[in-house]
Every structure is written in structure tokens, then in C-alpha cells.
Amino acid sequence: MPTNSATTRSTRASRSASRKTRKNPPGPAGATPSAERLLDFYRQMVLIRRFEERAARAYTEAKIGGYCHLNLGEEATVVGLMAALEETDYLFTNYREHGYAIARGIAPERVMAELYGRTDGVSRGWGGSMHMFDIGTRFMGGYGIVGGQVPLATGAALAIDYRGGTEAAMCLMGDGTTNIGAFHESLNIAALWDLPIVYVIVNNGLGMGTTVEQSSAEPALYKRAAAYRMASARVDGNDPVAVHEAARAALAEARRGKPYLLETVSGRLKGHSVVDPAKYRSKEEAQALKAADPIARYAVRLSEEGLLTDALIAEIDTEATAAARAAAEFADTSPHPEVSTLFDYTYATPVANDARQLPGDALFPAAPRPTVQHPGV
Numbered sequence: 001m002p003t004n005s006a007t008t009r010s011t012r013a014s015r016s017a018s019r020k021t022r023k024n025p026p027g028p029a030g031a032t033p034s035a036e037r038l039l040d041f042y043r044q045m046v047l048i049r050r051f052e053e054r055a056a057r058a059y060t061e062a063k064i065g066g067y068c069h070l071n072l073g074e075e076a077t078v079v080g081l082m083a084a085l086e087e088t089d090y091l092f093t094n095y096r097e098h099g100y101a102i103a104r105g106i107a108p109e110r111v112m113a114e115l116y117g118r119t120d121g122v123s124r125g126w127g128g129s130m131h132m133f134d135i136g137t138r139f140m141g142g143y144g145i146v147g148g149q150v151p152l153a154t155g156a157a158l159a160i161d162y163r164g165g166t167e168a169a170m171c172l173m174g175d176g177t178t179n180i181g182a183f184h185e186s187l188n189i190a191a192l193w194d195l196p197i198v199y200v201i202v203n204n205g206l207g208m209g210t211t212v213e214q215s216s217a218e219p220a221l222y223k224r225a226a227a228y229r230m231a232s233a234r235v236d237g238n239d240p241v242a243v244h245e246a247a248r249a250a251l252a253e254a255r256r257g258k259p260y261l262l263e264t265v266s267g268r269l270k271g272h273s274v275v276d277p278a279k280y281r282s283k284e285e286a287q288a289l290k291a292a293d294p295i296a297r298y299a300v301r302l303s304e305e306g307l308l309t310d311a312l313i314a315e316i317d318t319e320a321t322a323a324a325r326a327a328a329e330f331a332d333t334s335p336h337p338e339v340s341t342l343f344d345y346t347y348a349t350p351v352a353n354d355a356r357q358l359p360g361d362a363l364f365p366a367a368p369r370p371t372v373q374h375p376g377v
């Protein structure tokens, strides 16, 4: 690696120039989605809603183990963001990821099978709800450590830049993640090195039971970009079209070497995870969230625009419910992984001195049998 800063800068400038001559330039930022696409946004939102409800039910039936965080209430954000990505872009998320996996193009059956810990799951059953990974769709996980994905996504953007690639990285995180040190370190490096990355703060108002106002001295989180001279914006996360447009604009900036911070503002309809009854929320707050439900709101809008009818709403709902049921049935019949494969997917390549203990293996080699006999025996 060059250590001389002048060399580093000129190398970076030539890499930026090569990005400008990309073979597949993205469409113009802000391009209005077609009527078909607007309807497709609705279909995907309803599918995610019904999928997540089904996942919650399966969890209470003990079909799903470990933690389970749902995207209920965030469907417009999920769909708008994913629609803005090119197929070749890289996506990093936190543990609240099922909807993103589906909207990125991973079959609901494979997502549900992963929740069930089965071999047909997207991570072959060893990842579970928080650790999905699919190289085919460049879905790079799925991280349980708050903020863990942020430096990794920044590294991916550096790799893209280093190879003169045409892709961008998108790194999703919650509002609570913006007070983790790695958030600031990553934004600083991305801005200094002109990395092709969009950081997205999915602001659902809460980090577990703590509000943004309680935890952040500056609750307008997008403003944090100013500390790194990075462009930023805040968008209504309950509006899939607005999110899509803002994400496209942000990605267009990232592709020309200008990292971007986008904040989407929506709400979490249920608790932090499936087992959280969200008792810290008042009745009024819960009612306000319900009233702002992105799916109901978008249905009204599409109906007013003449794209949706009551009959179509019912048909889409029936289809989504059937797809979620089919995903659960598929997951239920998929086999459990063999215990012997427990460590098979931990590392992409063999790692030296990687001695691991499978369940049931003896902790230590059996002690040698005593050779001295007791007197009189």
C-alpha cells in the first residue's frame, strides 16, 4: 500500500475517473417509477407484512429459535431502498433483515427456512434470523452486533474503489447505531477516501426501548454527516416512492465517489423483537403508529391514482398470505442440518489452527488407564 499521501491521492483520482467511464451507467436519479412498478412496491410491502406476521406466529410455536426482529412498520423503507439498488450493488444490514432479503430477491421460502434453521435456508440453516448471507444477490448479511456491519461495508466500498468497480455499497443501520464509535470512524474514512457508499439510518424512533431523543444529543441524525463534510438527507420512511427517489439520488452520488448519509423516518409497529411486549409505549403512541401504517397509507394513494381497487387489494393480500404460508410449509419440511456441518461455513477458506469441538465430542483425550494395581487385588 502506498504511504505517501500525494501518491494515494493521485491513485484515488484516477480510480474516480475510471468510475466515470462505467459501462452500465445507472438511470437518472429521480426517474419516476412506472405504474407497474408502483403496484409492485405495494405487492412487496404486503408480502413482507404477511411474511413477518407468519414468522412471529412460527416463533410463538417454537418453530424458530434464537432472536427474531421484524420489519413490521418499515415495509415502505425496505421496498423503496431495495428498488433503488442495482443487481451488482452490495448490501449490508443489521439483524432486522428478513424484509430486505425478500425485497433483494431471495425467495421467501429460503428466508423462512433460515428462520427455522433448516438446510434449505439462505445460510443453510446455520445463520438464523440475524445472520443471513447470500453472495448471489450480494446480500452481505445480517449482523447481530450493533454497528458491526458499518466498518465491513466501508471496507467493501474501499474494495470496489480499489478495483475501479462500478458498483456501490449500501449499509443499513438503526438510529441507535449512530452512537457507536465505528459509525463515526467509518463515515470519516469514507469521506476522506471518496468511497462509493450510501449509509442509511433506518430511524424507527427506538433503540430497543430508548427513544432517539433520549439517546442522541442531536436527534436529527442525518445532520451528523456535516461532521464529515458528507452530503445527507432525511426522507419520509413511510413513503416507498420518496424513499426510492432519495436512495437513487444518494446512490448516484456514491457512484461518483461521494459517500452519502440517508435517514429514513418510520416506526416500529411491534416490540424490538418478537418477545418484547413494548410496554414502554403509551396507548396513544401505539395508536399514532397504527394511523401512520405505511401499507394502508400507500393503498389509499394508489387507489386515488386509480391503480388499486378494493378487489385488487384483496387479491394481493390473498396472494401474500398464501406465499407466507407456502414459505412456512416449505421451511417445515426442509431437513435440519447435520451436526457434523456445524463449522463448515464459518470461514470461506481453511483457517490454520482452527480446532473446533462438535457437540458430544470429548473435551480432552481420554486419560490413560492406571497401570499400578492396588495391593491385594
Ligand SMILES: Cc1ncc(C[n+]2csc(CCOP(=O)(O)OP(=O)(O)O)c2C)c(N)n1
Pocket (backbone or CB within 6 Å): 094, 096, 144, 145, 146, 147, 173, 174, 175, 176, 177, 178, 204, 206, 207, 208, 272
Ligand atoms: C455492540 C452491541 N451493543 C448492544 C447490543 C444490544 N442491542 C441489540 S439491538 C439494540 C438496539 C439497536 O437499535 P437500532 O440501532 O435503532 O436498531 P433497531 O433495532 O431499531 O432496528 C441493542 C442495544 C448489541 N447487539 N450490540
Ligand SMILES: [Mg+2]
Pocket (backbone or CB within 6 Å): 174, 175, 176, 202, 203, 204, 205, 206, 207, 208
Ligand atoms: Mg431503531
